[in-house]
Amino acid sequence: MTTTNTKGNPDISVAAITRRGWREISPAVFAVVGTLILWELAVKWLKVPEIIIAAPSSIGHSLVHNAKLLADSSGVTLAIIVYGFALSVVLGIVLALLLVRFPTASRAVYPLVVLFQTVPKVALAPIFVIWFGYDLSPKILLIIVISFFPISLNMIAGLRSVDPNLLLLMRSIGCSKTETLLRVMVPSALPSLFAGLKIGVTFSVIGAIVAEFSGANRGLGYLIQFASSQLDTPLVFASLVVVSAMGVALFYAVALLEHFIIPWASSSEI
The missing domain is CATH 1.20.5 (Single alpha-helices involved in coiled-coils or other helix-helix interfaces)
Incomplete structure (x- = not known):
């Protein structure tokens, strides 16, 4: 009791x-x-031979034995993810606002955005390396093209699902379309936006690893490839464990932010 x-x-x-x-x-x-x-x-x-699949005990030993290597590689990959995801958020929100605010532009641009999204992103990774070299630029760009679409799409869905009565009310008191967008539509779209952010942040992790597969000399993606070439299966699995833990942590970080910004609408992931 x-x-x-x-x-x-x-x-x-x-x-x-x-x-x-x-x-x-x-x-x-x-x-x-x-x-x-x-x-x-x-x-x-x-x-089962360890070269095919490592036992959890072997993976745990590799996590401890290669802790510094995994920590250094995680820092490199995490920085790429944060930069790429932050730019994806900005691009996704701005694009959604523009497409909803200007319907004519939406009819022209939105099909192109959808068409671009259907292009296999793995195929873009080596092209970005050729264009921009082996520094951070191609990796961040790949994260952006993978992550911005679910953010923008969910934001657009949220903006267009506002109660029509609220829109009529704002129009009746003389508010412009931009004022209605910022004062009514954006707050109402926040739950949908955070749904897109949680999808986007997990895509950012995938994008970073794919980008490091295509051209990198540091990071978890590079470490996975290197360990695989050395037939070090426990290290491959240990790297995958770290990547997965990083993705889960970033997902719940976004969920925690949602809980504080819109507690009345946040779900119960935390």
């Missing part, structure tokens, strides 16, 4: 918060632990 203090508010103790948090994450914890145990037993029982 929940106790109350003298002011009548629920007594929220650290133990209660801990129990609630454990109830929420325990299914995922048990699923991960069970999968790792079955994986370890299957590799040992079937005597």
